Amino acid sequence: MWRNxxxxIILIGELIAGLGLWTGIIGNLEFMxxxxxSDFLKAVIMAIGLLAGILVGPLAGKVIDQSKKKTVLLISGFGRMISVCFMLIAIGTGSIWWMVAFMISIQLSAAFYFPALQATIPLVVKDAQLLQMNGWHxxxxxxxxxxxxxxxxVVLVYWSLESLYFMxxxxxxxxxxxxxxxRIDEEEGTEALVKVSAPGKGGFMEVFPILKSYPAVMMTLVMTLIPLLFIxxxxxxxxNISELQDSASIKGTIYAAEGIAFMIGTIVVKYIAKKWSTGTILFFFxxxxxxxxxxxxxxxxxxxxxxxxAVFGFAVGCFFPTAMTIFQKQMPRAFHGRxxxxxxxxxxxxxxxxxxxxGALLDLIGLQWMVVVFGVISLSLTTIFLIQMKQRNIKLDTNDKTAEIA
Structure with missing residues (x-):
């Protein structure tokens, strides 16, 4: 794989793009x-961008399937550069509306870019190398x-906010x-094989009957919502922590600690899995x-x-690879895409x-009480799911052969 x-190109490009993405995110937080x-207003602005990405998602999928992946990557990548210009205007004018335009445009670009990238990876590596490639990515x-x-x-301490967006x-x-x-091989024959391997033209509705037949997948899918309270x-x-501590640099420190712990978790979980069952790993973390x-x-x-x-980063570094393994091994392959x-x-x-x-809770009850509410919800849901799993005798272990529809 490493001779390819x-x-x-994909990995180095991802590293460079990621640097641009996260310096921009820190800049967004500083500007807001x-x-x-108002914390609720900050949340609304962030949500507007996410909503734009969700609404354009079905169209993006159709365009990606009908177009050359490289073309979609190039156009959406150029769209990212244009969107950053909106943020520079927002800083220069002090206008929140230009920031809203930035949030919408960057999410629209991402809605096309990331699915196209995921569709590109199988075209540049062999099937046997997919798991390794996705892990490295x-x-x-x-x-x-x-x-x-x-x-x-560091930049925020010594330079201006605009410098982050120029980066x-x-x-x-x-x-x-x-x-x-x-250099991507996008011949029609390759695309035809992909379409044939996923029979049926139905959408998400076809997934629900399948989920009922595979309770372990359904249980794991619901459990993956627990980390989303934190994420x-x-x-x-x-x-809020930056404001509470009156420190701009703490933002970078927090992201760095969480990211490093996450990477450690993805490595350590391989060794934990040799001693613990899949269900134990999922519920413990x-x-x-x-x-x-x-x-x-x-x-x-x-x-x-x-x-x-850091504790959260390590936990999700162990949690998500375990959940993904359950999905990949127990969900029928014919339904993986949907x-x-x-x-x-x-x-x-x-x-x-x-x-x-x-945003609403931060305005109403403050940071300390909000994390208590989220913590209690997470622990309560995990306890309820654990009891349900025991009562229904649901097996989360992935040692069995991949489930397939007869």
Missing amino acids: RNVW QERIP MNVATMARVIGTALAG SIFAYGGLLIFTFML GSFNLLVI AFVIGFAELILIFAANPLLSVTAF FFSFRNMLERVIFQVVLLAT
Whole structure:
């Protein structure tokens, strides 16, 4: 795999683009912290961008299937560069509306870019290399997040906010150059094989009867919503902690700690899986996520706040690969595409709900009480799901052969 030039192009491009993405995200948080006093309004602005991405999702999927993947990657990558210009105008004019335009345009570009990238990876590596490639792609994206957020924290201390967005533009420009270098085989025969392997033209509705037949997949799918309480509130929590501690640099430190812990978790879980069952891993780290939220009661303490995010990062680093293994091995392969598309849409909707709820709760009851509410909800849901699994005798272990429809 490492002799494949496309692999190196995709991974290096992801690293560069990730640096641009996360320096921009830190810039967004800093701008909103300066201009928008209400946490709920901050959440609404973030949600508007996510909603735009959800609405254009079905169209994006159709365009990607009917067009050359490289073309979609190039156009959406160029769209990212244009969207950053909107944010530079927002900073220059102090206008929130230009920031809203930025949020919408960047999410529209992402709605086309990321599915196209996922569709491109199977075209540049062999089937046997897909798992390894996806793993490396996830780790490179995490490395970009760690480096990008830490770098952004330093830049905010010594330079202006605009400099973060100039860095983003240069990064996205570098991504375009690497994308041009891709050599993708998109012959009609290849596309035809992909379509034949997923019979039926139905949408998400066909997934529901299948989920009823595979309770382990259904249970795991519902459990993946537990980390979204933390993930959906992540950025607003970081803003509030930064304000509470009166420190701009703590943002980068938090993102770096969480990202490093996440990468460690993805490595350590392979060794944990040799001693623990899949169900034990999933439920144990779901409980850990709930306790990590409760640690943020002490968010005024820099050490404990960073510790809470590090614990969370390690827990989700163990949780998500385990959940993904259950999905891949127990869900019938003929429904993988529709199932993962449904899962992506579900997570985006829940993410929006959590984001808006976080903004409202931060305004109404404050950070400390909000994390207590989220922590109690996470621990309660995990306990309920554990009891349900025992009562219904649902097996989450993935040692059995992949389930297939007869």
